[in-house]
Every structure is written in C-alpha cells, then in structure tokens.
Amino acid sequence: MKYDFDTVIERRQTGSSKWDVLASRFGRDDVLPMWVADMDFVSPPCVQEALIQRAKHGVYGYTVRQDDYFSSIQQWMSTRHGWDIEKDWIASATGVVPALTVIVQAFTNPGDGILIQPPVYYPFKRVITSWGRKAIENPLVEVNGRYEIDFADLEEKAKLAKVMFLCSPHNPVGRVWTEEELVRVGEFCLRHQVLVVADEIHADLVYKGYKHTPFASISPKFAANSITCAAPSKTFNLAGLKTAYVISPNAAIKERYESMLAKASMSEVNPLGVAAMVAAYKQGGPWLNELLEYLDGNLMYLNKFIEEQIPEIRVVQPEGTYLVWLDCRGLNLESRALDQFLVHEAGLALDEGHLFGSEGVGYQRINIGCPRSLLEAGLNCLRDAIERTVRTVSE
Known part of the structure; x- marks a missing residue:
C-alpha cells in the first residue's frame, strides 16, 4: 500500500478527546481507547x-x-x-x-x-x-x-x-x-x-x-x-x-x-x-480507497478473532462506518457490570451500548479505525479478561 495505516501515532498529551479524557470518562487513564468516533491514523499527505x-x-x-x-x-x-x-x-x-x-x-x-x-x-x-x-x-x-x-x-x-x-x-x-x-x-x-x-x-x-x-x-x-x-x-x-x-x-x-x-x-x-x-x-480519493481496504482487513480480523476466540460475543456485521456493534449479552453480565468489566478487567474503553437507547443494553460499540496492532491488543485483552473472569465463574 502507498499509505501507512500501521504505524501507531502517540496521541496522548495532544488534547485528544479520545486519549486524554480517559480518567474523567472511564475512571482510569490506563485503558485502550476504542470508543469515540475518530481514527488513530494520520490524515492524508x-x-x-x-x-x-x-x-x-x-x-x-x-x-x-x-x-x-x-x-x-x-x-x-x-x-x-x-x-x-x-x-x-x-x-x-x-x-x-x-x-x-x-x-x-x-x-x-x-x-x-x-x-x-x-x-x-x-x-x-x-x-x-x-x-x-x-x-x-x-x-x-x-x-x-x-x-x-x-x-x-x-x-x-x-x-x-x-x-x-x-x-x-x-x-x-x-x-x-x-x-x-x-x-x-x-x-x-x-x-x-x-x-x-x-x-x-x-x-x-x-x-x-x-x-x-x-x-x-x-x-x-x-x-x-x-x-x-x-x-x-x-x-x-x-x-x-x-x-x-x-x-x-x-x-x-x-x-x-x-x-x-x-x-x-x-x-x-x-x-x-x-x-x-x-x-x-x-x-484525497486514492488515500480513502486504501483506507477502505485497510478497514475491511480490520473487520475481517475482528470477525475471525471473535468467532474463534470469543464466541460469547457476536459481531453485528457493519455495511458501513468504522464502528462495530458488538452483542455482548452472551457474557451474561448486567448492563452496569458489563461496563465495569470492560474497563476494569479488560482495560478497554468502548462506547457503552445503553447510551444509544434501551435497545442497546447488553451491546458495546468498538472503533476499528486504528492500526491493526492496536485492534489486536484490544481483542487480546478482551479475550484474556473473559477467560480469567467470566469463563472461570461460569465453570
């Protein structure tokens, strides 16, 4: 690809809504932000x-x-x-x-x-x-x-x-x-x-x-x-x-x-x-074309990872946007407990589904507009937290 979507850009201490308000928004600043709808890619040259x-x-x-x-x-x-x-x-x-x-x-x-x-x-x-x-x-x-x-x-x-x-x-x-x-x-x-x-x-x-x-x-x-x-x-x-x-x-x-x-x-x-x-x-058209290819790759990675390693969660397949709606009801966690689990056990900052209306209870929104290494890190944290807590309790 002509453009680089893999390099992780340090966004902390830049006044970023996504990265610099984690403590006030989620109660801690050591979580991986995959919530608000902006991407972690540099804009086109x-x-x-x-x-x-x-x-x-x-x-x-x-x-x-x-x-x-x-x-x-x-x-x-x-x-x-x-x-x-x-x-x-x-x-x-x-x-x-x-x-x-x-x-x-x-x-x-x-x-x-x-x-x-x-x-x-x-x-x-x-x-x-x-x-x-x-x-x-x-x-x-x-x-x-x-x-x-x-x-x-x-x-x-x-x-x-x-x-x-x-x-x-x-x-x-x-x-x-x-x-x-x-x-x-x-x-x-x-x-x-x-x-x-x-x-x-x-x-x-x-x-x-x-x-x-x-x-x-x-x-x-x-x-x-x-x-x-x-x-x-x-x-x-x-x-x-x-x-x-x-x-x-x-x-x-x-x-x-x-x-x-x-x-x-x-x-x-x-x-x-x-x-x-x-x-x-x-x-910017050529840059966007490559971005869409990269996002498609991120979506395929997300689908494969969740299907193989986190079967408790279901991906609602998006037809557009870099935001993905996750059905987390298979974790059998009450709404507030689900929010707390993701932040304090998985170390992830997602958008809580109930914010989008009562129809979103039990769901979470994840932003995949990021380098694949960050997506991989987030999903690994989620899988490990489920293995460590949810599956252990159910057993």
Whole structure:
C-alpha cells in the first residue's frame, strides 16, 4: 500500500478527546481507547501539506467561503456518490451536531416531536431534549442478525413528528440503507409533512458490496423536503477542524437554516478547516480507497478473532462506518457490570451500548479505525479478561 495505516501515532498529551479524557470518562487513564468516533491514523499527505502551506501564510483572520470551498464539495458528491449539487444548496456548519441544534431551533417549537431510530447516535436525543422537544422513537428491529426499519411503526410515529433525524449510514448498527428503504422513509415523511434531516457523515465509509445513496439524490420531491448534513471529518480524520456543511436544494429551507445559523453566531468558517477540506476532497480519493481496504482487513480480523476466540460475543456485521456493534449479552453480565468489566478487567474503553437507547443494553460499540496492532491488543485483552473472569465463574 502507498499509505501507512500501521504505524501507531502517540496521541496522548495532544488534547485528544479520545486519549486524554480517559480518567474523567472511564475512571482510569490506563485503558485502550476504542470508543469515540475518530481514527488513530494520520490524515492524508495532501491535507497535511495544505495545512502547512496555509499556516505559513501567517494570517488567520475571518474567513469566507470561496469558489474552491464549494467546488470541492460539488466534485466530491458527484464523483463519489453520483449526486450533482448546486453551489447555492450548500450552507456552512461547525459540525453535524451543531447543525442539528440549529435545525431543531429553526424548524420546530418546544414540545414538537422529532423522530429517531434507536439504538442510534446518542447526541441525537440529547439535542432534541435539551431544546425542549420530544424524541419520538421508531426502534430498529433485528432480523436474523441484521437491523431493519419497522415501517409500520414508522408510519404511526411520523404522525407525531415534525422532523426526522435519519442516520445514514446508521451509527452504531452499521446499516447502509438501500434506495428502496430510503424511498419508503421518504414517502412516509412526505405524507405526514415531516422534514427529513439526513446525517450522512459516514457516507464515504462503506464496505465492498454496499452503496450509499444520498437521500436527497433519489428524487426532486425528497430533495425539496430534506436537509443533508455532511463533512469530511470521519472520512479523513478532520473532526477537530470543524469542517461540516449542510445541503438543501429547497431555497426556503436553506434560508431558514442560515437565518437561525446567523442568530446563533455560528456562520463563520475556519481557514485551516477550509484548506484541509478542499485538499481532502480534491486530492484525497486514492488515500480513502486504501483506507477502505485497510478497514475491511480490520473487520475481517475482528470477525475471525471473535468467532474463534470469543464466541460469547457476536459481531453485528457493519455495511458501513468504522464502528462495530458488538452483542455482548452472551457474557451474561448486567448492563452496569458489563461496563465495569470492560474497563476494569479488560482495560478497554468502548462506547457503552445503553447510551444509544434501551435497545442497546447488553451491546458495546468498538472503533476499528486504528492500526491493526492496536485492534489486536484490544481483542487480546478482551479475550484474556473473559477467560480469567467470566469463563472461570461460569465453570
């Protein structure tokens, strides 16, 4: 491979959320962090060079979005996802979650319902309830080890909502929704006048045999009833540079979003973030192709290891994202005990399944976006802890 995904980069003492808040988040700082969704890989060389050149300029004042900002997004959406978008559809955001916060304030009132599909990315519910809105839950159902949408329940719940947060690809269960599934979602939401807000931040991270379909690309009527939230942050490991954006072909919706964005004083963009995004989108394709191969190898390693050495745990096979949903119910540990076991016996920091909703109790989310040696170390620690404690007790 041309790019290096095997070298372990020391991230401690860099202000890393993933590595430097372990004591406060998990109660100890000697655990291996495989939780928050950023990768332990360096960003592409083209991004590093663009940042160096921009930094050398020496002036980092207020920044506006110029043509290369818009054209890089347009080019990426067209070449990677077959979606041709217009410059005027694109609005800025400091992050997808901040964008959701603005959307909640712009398009709903206190007490309004917002649809989510748990077990789902937990900031969704936090944003909804923090602003006095009601989370309307349409839980996913697991059928033969694969999560599906309960469409009968969705249609009933859509009657109670003004907005739907659609996680696509889905975090944490890893589903890449098919076009047929998205069409059904879109039809229900149109029928009941529910605005679809598609969080597509993981859109570029899809495994072989699957294809991400941008919700708004399916038809003009869906595009007119939607806002797409996207970013290069997961794809190229740029989360700290605040490079998100939203897309809406509906001029009235976009204007309403940007008006609330201005009220919240969140319209500014980061000059370094812009430079990184433009470089990533215009030159980072080959790096991403190799990253996907590496992640596929990590997933195969995880599957083989757990199947052969930790049969108590079941892997919910992801179709996209570098996040893997692990069914740990075979360990026969109560929810709190499972959390404690992973931290204090296995020495692992994972995202606790119950954070994603009651449907996640007994599950954990592991991040495989790391050098394989770290993945191997984590799985060895998990196996050894199970052998030392869980299996010994059961015997």
